[in-house]
Amino acid sequence: MQTGDRSKKKGTKEIGLVYFGGTRKRVVFSQEITDNRTMKEKILIVEDEESLRLFYEEELKAEGYEILSARNGREAIQQLETTKPNLIILDIVMPVMDGMEALGRILRKGRKIPIILNTSYSAYREDFMSWAADAYVTKSSDLTELKKKIRDLLQKGKVR
Amino acid sequence: MKVLAIILAGGRGERLYPLTRDRAKPAVPFGGIYRIIDFTLSNCINSEIRHIYALTQYKSISLHRHIQLGWSILSAPLGEFIEVIPAQQRIDEQWYQGTADAILQNIYTLQEERPDAVLILSGDHIYKMDYRKMIAFHLEREAELTVAAIRMEHKQSREFGVIEVDPNWQILGFQEKPEEPKTIPGDPEGILASMGVYVFNTEILVRRLLEDARSDSDHDFGKNIIPEMIRKNRVFAFDFRQGDQGGTGYWRDVGTIDAYFETTMDLISVIPQFNLYDPQWPILTYQCPYPPAKTVHAEEARVGTAINSIISNGCIISGGSVKRSVLSPRVRVHSHAEVEDSILFEGVDVGRSAKIRKAIIDKEVHVPEGMTIGYDLDGDAKRFTVTSSGIVVIPKWIKL
Numbered sequence: 001m002q003t004g005d006r007s008k009k010k011g012t013k014e015i016g017l018v019y020f021g022g023t024r025k026r027v028v029f030s031q032e033i034t035d036n037r038t039m040k041e042k043i044l045i046v047e048d049e050e051s052l053r054l055f056y057e058e059e060l061k062a063e064g065y066e067i068l069s070a071r072n073g074r075e076a077i078q079q080l081e082t083t084k085p086n087l088i089i090l091d092i093v094m095p096v097m098d099g100m101e102a103l104g105r106i107l108r109k110g111r112k113i114p115i116i117l118n119t120s121y122s123a124y125r126e127d128f129m130s131w132a133a134d135a136y137v138t139k140s141s142d143l144t145e146l147k148k149k150i151r152d153l154l155q156k157g158k159v160r
Numbered sequence: 161m162k163v164l165a166i167i168l169a170g171g172r173g174e175r176l177y178p179l180t181r182d183r184a185k186p187a188v189p190f191g192g193i194y195r196i197i198d199f200t201l202s203n204c205i206n207s208e209i210r211h212i213y214a215l216t217q218y219k220s221i222s223l224h225r226h227i228q229l230g231w232s233i234l235s236a237p238l239g240e241f242i243e244v245i246p247a248q249q250r251i252d253e254q255w256y257q258g259t260a261d262a263i264l265q266n267i268y269t270l271q272e273e274r275p276d277a278v279l280i281l282s283g284d285h286i287y288k289m290d291y292r293k294m295i296a297f298h299l300e301r302e303a304e305l306t307v308a309a310i311r312m313e314h315k316q317s318r319e320f321g322v323i324e325v326d327p328n329w330q331i332l333g334f335q336e337k338p339e340e341p342k343t344i345p346g347d348p349e350g351i352l353a354s355m356g357v358y359v360f361n362t363e364i365l366v367r368r369l370l371e372d373a374r375s376d377s378d379h380d381f382g383k384n385i386i387p388e389m390i391r392k393n394r395v396f397a398f399d400f401r402q403g404d405q406g407g408t409g410y411w412r413d414v415g416t417i418d419a420y421f422e423t424t425m426d427l428i429s430v431i432p433q434f435n436l437y438d439p440q441w442p443i444l445t446y447q448c449p450y451p452p453a454k455t456v457h458a459e460e461a462r463v464g465t466a467i468n469s470i471i472s473n474g475c476i477i478s479g480g481s482v483k484r485s486v487l488s489p490r491v492r493v494h495s496h497a498e499v500e501d502s503i504l505f506e507g508v509d510v511g512r513s514a515k516i517r518k519a520i521i522d523k524e525v526h527v528p529e530g531m532t533i534g535y536d537l538d539g540d541a542k543r544f545t546v547t548s549s550g551i552v553v554i555p556k557w558i559k560l
Binding site for chain 2: 104129
């Protein structure tokens, strides 16, 4: 299966299996990317599941972004002490510090940075704190929606 | 309609120092047996609002104890509560940054309750108000936010948030402490002042708080949230006179020692503006079961008297005289002592032949035999706070 926009890629290579909500899916990770931008936009991926984190990393690098990653909310908060990503993708269910708590804390530390909540559970939309996020994307092996939201939010940030 | 009341009870009350040296402003004793927060809490109970949080921050032990002792009156099995929430630093390791931030930091509490509307109150004010009437108005106007407003004189505008309304009382503008306020249409001497009493639809409140949290802001209702909502939402003013219980238009922020003194002294007038004796609107508080007050000695040169005064339980006027004063529980006034125009807090002991005039004496102070307070203001000012109007304030526990 294909994941998202392929237009910029020179070649792709299948490298792994990823689990989505218990269902095993074969995905194509992309590599060898041409990047024409001078200043790459930085995205912080906060995700506890390693294979998924790598998958996002590869996919988003392929889109031309620079990727930072954190395994839980606490690591994300620590990263924000020293780095300033242009956007954060935040999982909710994580050990050490979950995404909702991290979201509350990020409101203060890097409150202007757009945040996308990314979870397998749509029920978190009921959570008041989730309303602080700029977008809410349910996890899927198809990253089209996520990538679109990233583009939209980064674009909006430039206009702002 | 599920309404949750949240009382902002974190006020430092710096201008009430030294009465706020050991306690937050809502916990300052008032009217002999009350604490300032009792009036807001009584308004809630008398308005049949029985889901109440009080948010505290500084010096909250005294307030916490008072509410625990005096306000454990609701039924937990029926889901009712009055609960004190100290600053928990759940979202951030910082104190509350502003009034809106105080609510935001308790967003999880709000979520657990999921009320339809949130009634936000200040724990600092003395008034009697039926909040049900304000909530009914809020629903009737299909408002998203309703702000209680009281008429004040034009010249007081710099002390208040001033509201500008259209003929339907929809709010057009909000100025925080303006020099040149918008006056009431048809009443050029009057302004509408915000009382710090708000009814919010819960969802709108949460969304605005979160937006505000992500912007450069003081995170304050008066400065940020309300002006922003006036631009975007249906915001109405509720005329306090429609909900004023007693109909005297009485509402006081006892923000300074002088205001505190005057507001207290009003209580002992023959017909006070603020009536504590209205059976329709009981003011509840915590009272330790002390014995009744008494006066003793009626000899020729030694008479225990109290005139034009409030004397609380446990007081003994033993051969001394008390005039135009308010005595909290357990005050003793010994033989030949004179107390005039003063406020004595719980446990104050006035020694033989001591003379006290125009003073506020905080808890458990022992005034030694023969001492005078309030007769030599320059001398008093060397040791105590003396206000420009000549009120001497003696702090709690001090050794004289």
